[in-house]
Amino acid sequence: DKGGHKHFMSKEIAEQPIVIGDALSHYLTTDGKDIVLPEIDFTQISRMTMVACGTAFYACLTAKYWFEQLARMPVEIDVASEFRYREPPIEATSAALFVSQSGETADTLAALRYCKGKAGSILSVVNVPESSIARESDIALPILAGTEIGVASTKAFTCQLTVLLLLALRAGHQRGHISDEALADHLSNLRSLPGILSHALSQTTGIEEASAELAEARDILFLGRGVMYPLAHEGALKLKEISYIHAEAYASGELKHGPIALIDQSVPVVVLAPCDSLFDKTVSNMQEVMARHGRVLLITDKKGEATASAGVWKSIVMPQVSDVLTPILYALPAQLLAYHTAIAKGTDVDQPRNLAKSVTVE
Numbered sequence: 001d002k003g004g005h006k007h008f009m010s011k012e013i014a015e016q017p018i019v020i021g022d023a024l025s026h027y028l029t030t031d032g033k034d035i036v037l038p039e040i041d042f043t044q045i046s047r048m049t050m051v052a053c054g055t056a057f058y059a060c061l062t063a064k065y066w067f068e069q070l071a072r073m074p075v076e077i078d079v080a081s082e083f084r085y086r087e088p089p090i091e092a093t094s095a096a097l098f099v100s101q102s103g104e105t106a107d108t109l110a111a112l113r114y115c116k117g118k119a120g121s122i123l124s125v126v127n128v129p130e131s132s133i134a135r136e137s138d139i140a141l142p143i144l145a146g147t148e149i150g151v152a153s154t155k156a157f158t159c160q161l162t163v164l165l166l167l168a169l170r171a172g173h174q175r176g177h178i179s180d181e182a183l184a185d186h187l188s189n190l191r192s193l194p195g196i197l198s199h200a201l202s203q204t205t206g207i208e209e210a211s212a213e214l215a216e217a218r219d220i221l222f223l224g225r226g227v228m229y230p231l232a233h234e235g236a237l238k239l240k241e242i243s244y245i246h247a248e249a250y251a252s253g254e255l256k257h258g259p260i261a262l263i264d265q266s267v268p269v270v271v272l273a274p275c276d277s278l279f280d281k282t283v284s285n286m287q288e289v290m291a292r293h294g295r296v297l298l299i300t301d302k303k304g305e306a307t308a309s310a311g312v313w314k315s316i317v318m319p320q321v322s323d324v325l326t327p328i329l330y331a332l333p334a335q336l337l338a339y340h341t342a343i344a345k346g347t348d349v350d351q352p353r354n355l356a357k358s359v360t361v362e
């Protein structure tokens with residue numbers, strides 16, 4: 001049942017405020033002031049190894065920034081198909097964490113089995129609690145996104161991020177890098193997130209207009225820095241999957257190491273840049289694009305728009321949230337751009353060619 005939506009993907013995008021709210025109710029105490037998670041002692045864990053495929057891998061890439069910044073915890077990440085064959089040494093003091101919507105992805109499951117008996121604990125973040133990955137983990141954390149039918153993952157991604165952020169906050173608190181007050185602030189910000197996401201989903205005209213033009217492009221670049229870098233990858237993957245337009249993501253600072261050679265008027269460049277501590281750096285990369293007649297679609301907040309939108313092709317203004325929460329919020333315009341571009345192209349949004357929802361063979 002598409003619940004009045006044309007596609008499962010748009011239904012699942014729209015459900016995000018609700019399912020993230022569900023995940024928060026599950027993982028927070030009733031007063032919302034503490035995190036409820038199975039007993040994991042992060043002070044005894046020397047390193048986290050996170051492994052996944054596709055969108056779930058970009059959730060891991062985002063989580064790496066969070067665990068490093070909030071918990072000062074070393075994190076190694078890899079895509080499962082590489083990890084499983086590179087025979088990485090795994091220390092007994094490390095924890096291995098696997099992220100998978102389906103819980104049945106063949107490479108991710110093989111990577112988990114490789115870590116068994118090597119890592120001190122095997123954790124997973126899954127949407128299907130009965131899945132193989134969940135069953136074979138020491139601790140499986142459900143993301144509570146509900147059934148996801150669209151091949152392009154949307155609500156599972158933001159629910160994965162929500163659970164991973166709670167883990168990083170718990171780790172930071174246990175390891176003494178987040179004070180009681182700071183934790184209370186983070187949790188209060190998280191509790192207001194579903195409302196902010198609903199608001200963002202109600203203002204999508206700019207995204208639809210931009211998408212109509214993106215649909216004409218042959219190649220599109222996505223740029224981001226810091227926690228927006230994983231999001232740039234997620235935006236590019238979503239667009240490729242359902243609109244079949246070639247899209248690449250780069251860390252903004254990598255632009256001048258090669259990809260800037262691609263820039264001309266025909267290549268739209270989507271810049272994901274909330275006005276955070278790295279904003280000025282990203283803006284200067286964006287100006288390098290504009291100096292070469294690149295068409296910039298800037299996704300930012302009010303403050304970012306006020307300071308940096310001169311000369312951009314279009315800007316999309318997102319609500320203001322704390323820096324830690326921007327990856328969850330900015331996932332929405334990334335998903336919506338892909339969705340509306342695909343609609344403009346007339347492709348099969350829910351069942352894109354060549355793709356399966358669950359990749360159970362390697």
Ligand code: M6R
Pocket residue numbers: 053054055056057099100101102103104105108151152153154237238241355357358359
């Ligand atoms: O079920 P999983 O989360 O393990 O699936 C991993 C990838 O196959 C999946 O995220 C894929 O990249 C999606 N189609 C992305 O939209």
